[in-house]
Amino acid sequence: MRFYCYMVECANGAFYTGWSNDPPVRREKTHNAGRGARYTRVNGPVRLVYVEEVADKATALKRELEIKKLRHTAKGKLIKTENNILVQILVQNSDDVDATKDEPELLD
Numbered sequence: 001m002r003f004y005c006y007m008v009e010c011a012n013g014a015f016y017t018g019w020s021n022d023p024p025v026r027r028e029k030t031h032n033a034g035r036g037a038r039y040t041r042v043n044g045p046v047r048l049v050y051v052e053e054v055a056d057k058a059t060a061l062k063r064e065l066e067i068k069k070l071r072h073t074a075k076g077k078l079i080k081t082e083n084n085i086l087v088q089i090l091v092q093n094s095d096d097v098d099a100t101k102d103e104p105e106l107l108d
Helices: 024-032 038-043 057-069 072-079 086-099
Strands: 003-010 015-020 046-054
Touching: 003 024, 003 038, 003 057, 003 072, 015 024, 015 038, 015 046, 015 057, 015 072, 024 038, 024 046, 024 086, 046 057, 046 072, 046 086
Parallel strands: none
Antiparallel strands: 003 015, 003 046
16 A cells, blocks of 8 residues: 655645555545545645655555645645655546547547
């Protein structure tokens, strides 16, 4: 099982940090549907900005606390680091969608 720490940016510019064993892209949708944390329900919509895969649940919980203790500017810098696997996940998800297309692509 995979575990993730993630950050979403709320409409008010604040970062909400959480952990999940659910793919983080789905967590973003959950938060935006109003089924996530109370904070994101009040301050949504949210945008996924950071994802870090960790070894296990205990590590995820520890990492979540570490990130929550960071100042806003440090969280902004963390988003720009190589630990952020968000781009890899988005590319993987788009490949999965492309692989399940029913219609062939039209060539110019």
